Amino acid sequence: MAGEHVEKEITKQLSNFVNALIALAPSRNYVTQFLYLIKINNSIDYRILEDAYPDIVKDEYVRESFAKAFGVSFKDKVSLEPGKYGEFLIDFVGRALQLFEDTEFRSKVSSLLKDEYPQGIPNLAQEWLEVRLKGLSSEPTYGKLALKVLREIMRVGRAKTEELEKSLNIGRGDAIEATNLLKLYGLIKEDPYGFIPSESLRKYPQLLEGI
């Protein structure tokens, strides 16, 4: 009986711990999502964030409190202030995404929490990629085009702007807007030889097919 009690207590404690980590994921929390996007871009244009996250950026009172609480600098570019809590928190969230990507961790936790998570605990890194892809596809102006560009970059592995223009038969302006959007969502990276898919997209290419 005592053993049963200890096991119940463990399940409760583990569930509390795992659920807290899940709640921090950028796919589930608007605040960490906002901070994470800034982190992967180093800084983001103020106007872009004003459109994407109006409830944080538009109201001066909210914006100021948010900036002071988390350590965010709102200038023409929005960035995380070095050494402050927001920057630290997002580094930690990155570690949590890595942990939930680990199949060994997921299977061990899932076996203890099978009543609460009959399908197993989520892979938060994959979930975050899915959220970004869905966000991209619902982007009203360049969303559909950006998806097309992303599929082409995935197909060839690496592409320059001129190559995208030619293979997709689109103008230079459209190609730049689409790749900018893809960079903003952290779905592609740019190096001196062109654009390449992000590491997470290379790991879970099937998610792009599902969009």
Next chain:
Amino acid sequence: MSEEKSLKDHVINLINALTNLSPSRNIISQLILLTPEDQVTISHSFPEINIQDFREVLKAMGMMFGDKIENMKDSFAEAIAKLIHKTFDWLDNEYIYFSSEYFGQYGFVTSQKKMDDVRSHLAKLTGLHIDLIPNPYLEWAKLVIRKLSSIYGKNKITRFVKELLSQSSITDRDYRGKGLQDLINKLGATIGSTPPELKEICELIIYIEGKSEHIYRKGSSRHPEGDVWIEHSKYHLDPLLCESSRYERYSGWGMDYAYELRHKESLKNALEVEA
């Protein structure tokens, strides 16, 4: 649901998640925070770790089980321990950071600052009363004081912490540790402990020799050089911040050490609750 309400909900969810990861709410965080420790001691306080499946989860997070239980370097367990410390400071208005500002001919000057208005800004963002914003440090301090009171006696622990909080400044010149030793002697005289007991209480509440966390190297050729540390104690109340500054004297260079008390308000509140 209005957009404004949605942001409030997300901020509240975030604070609750961080609070649920703190040791006052979770034994996994307690275990991670209290290591390294002997397997026997931990098994006695946390019989849960003897269940193999649970131990496997802890191993997957980077805990190592041998004669001693400890967190692997750069593991997730270590990251959680850091998160707990930073969140303690953040939600108790004690988060320290360093900022560089440009002062013309003096170049960039780095100074130590504190995020000391976090709770008020979180109250504004959530619409909650400031006292309803969780304070994991205060929760933990209450638990620690209660536990230590049950071991050493309430009177002793209360007088020890009160005397500690009454200190205005602790400084050392050239030799790190003298001012601190004077303080400890004073605390010992206040509570009337034997030297071994005093050492034990100091390690549990104030600091453990060799467990300082170096957080910043300050200064330049034009500004006083030195270092900043947080002193860690066994139960991580970590009330001391140490700052060293190099200064020039006739016979060469010397070093000043100044200790600042952290979390004063919360430690005081924790004592009041336990009184």
